[in-house]
Amino acid sequence: MKNTLPIVYLARHGETAWSLSGQHTGLTDLPLTEHGEHTARQLGERLKGLTFVRVFTSPLQRARQTCELSGFGAVAEIDPDLVEWNYGKYEGRRGDEIRAKRPDWSLFRDGCPGGETPQQVSARADRVVSRVRTILGDILLFTSGHFMRVVASRWLGLEPTANSRYFMLSTASLSALGYENDLSRPVIRFWNDTRHVDEPEVAMHASP
Numbered sequence: 001m002k003n004t005l006p007i008v009y010l011a012r013h014g015e016t017a018w019s020l021s022g023q024h025t026g027l028t029d030l031p032l033t034e035h036g037e038h039t040a041r042q043l044g045e046r047l048k049g050l051t052f053v054r055v056f057t058s059p060l061q062r063a064r065q066t067c068e069l070s071g072f073g074a075v076a077e078i079d080p081d082l083v084e085w086n087y088g089k090y091e092g093r094r095g096d097e098i099r100a101k102r103p104d105w106s107l108f109r110d111g112c113p114g115g116e117t118p119q120q121v122s123a124r125a126d127r128v129v130s131r132v133r134t135i136l137g138d139i140l141l142f143t144s145g146h147f148m149r150v151v152a153s154r155w156l157g158l159e160p161t162a163n164s165r166y167f168m169l170s171t172a173s174l175s176a177l178g179y180e181n182d183l184s185r186p187v188i189r190f191w192n193d194t195r196h197v198d199e200p201e202v203a204m205h206a207s208p
Contacts, residue, residue: 005178005179005181005182005183006135006136006137006138006139006178006179007138007139007176007177007178007189008132008138008139008140008141008155008176008177008178009047009050009052009138009139009140009141009174009175009176010141010143010148010151010152010174010175010176010177011043011047011066011067011070011140011141011142011143011172011173011174012066012143012144012145012148012169012170012171012172012173012174012175013032013036013040013058013060013062013063013065013066013142013143013144013171013172014032014033014035014036014037014038014039014040014043014062014065014066014069014171014172015032015033015035015036015039015171015172016030016031016032016033016036016062016171017030017033018030018092019036019145019171020033021094022094022095023092023093023094024087024090024091024092024093024094024095025062025084025087025091025092025144026083026084026085026086026087026088026091026115027060027083027084027086027087027091028091028092029060029061029062030061030062031061031062031065032062032065032066032069036062036065036066036171036172037065037069039171039172039197040065040066040069040070040172041069041070042172042196042197042198043066043069043070043172043174043196043197044069044070044071044072045196046174046193046195046196047070047071047072047140047174048071050138050140051138052072052075052137052138052139052140053135053136053137053138053139054077054135054137054139054140055067055072055075055076055077055139055140055141055142056076056077056078056079056082056139056140056141056142057072057076057077057078057079057082057141057142057143058078058079058082058083058084058142058143058144059078059079059080059082059083060083060084060144062144063082063142063143063144064076064078064142066142066172067142070142072140072142076142079128079141081124081125081127081128082128082141082142082143082144082147083143083144083147084143084144084145084146084147085107085112085115085116085121085144085146085147085150086112086115086116087112087115087116088112088113088114088115088116089112089113089114089115090112090113090115091112091115106165107146107165108146108149108150108160108161108162108164108165109161109162118150118160118161121146121147121150121160122150122153122154122160122161124147124150125147125150125151125153125154125160126154128141128151129151129154129155133183145169145171146164148167148169148175149164149165149167149168149169150164151177152164152167152175152177152188152191153167155177155186155188156186156187156188157186167191167192168192169191169192170192170194170197172194172196172197173192173193173194173197174190174193174194174196175188175190175191175192175193176188176189176190176191177189
């Protein structure tokens with residue numbers, strides 16, 4: 001029975017100039033860096049041998065490029081709900097810059113002025129989770145780091161404002177959500193797998 005339960009694979013996009021510098025990258029539509037393209041191809045090698053009944057990607061080009069370079073561009077469907085958090089006035093800013101003025105700020109608790117609230121992002125994540133749970137078979141999603149962390153919380157039925165900060169992710173990483181024994185027991189099968197990437201990131205995505 002365990003082997004027949006569906007798995008939802010989550011692929012974070014490859015490196016961009018702002019993920020390298022630690023700037024919050026929400027709806028700014030940046031391309032991958034050369035290194036990001038390289039790790040996206042390596043992600044494709046990691047995914048070889050796996051079969052997916054559906055593949056979905058964020059419409060943002062960093063996710064679409066990662067999807068294409070991984071070998072799934074021809075079969076992927078665009079899902080607008082997979083876009084990254086809208087950071088509003090914090091777009092392009094680093095976490096330390098924001099905390100210089102708001103020392104206790106937390107993205108997952110407070111959201112961003114002029115951008116999305118945690119509740120709005122959680123509602124998007126709930127829509128994604130609801131849709132993928134109706135699909136029989138393994139699924140692959142290409143999206144962005146902070147949104148993926150909220151999806152993981154909602155998959156487990158956890159409150160995202162309190163728990164999403166614990167699910168750190170690297171660029172071009174692969175994670176998987178699934179079930180233990182039956183569909184009533186959602187679990188994380190593995191998280192932030194980067195063994196296919198041959199060079200460590202110089203900088204992480206801006207911390208929340």
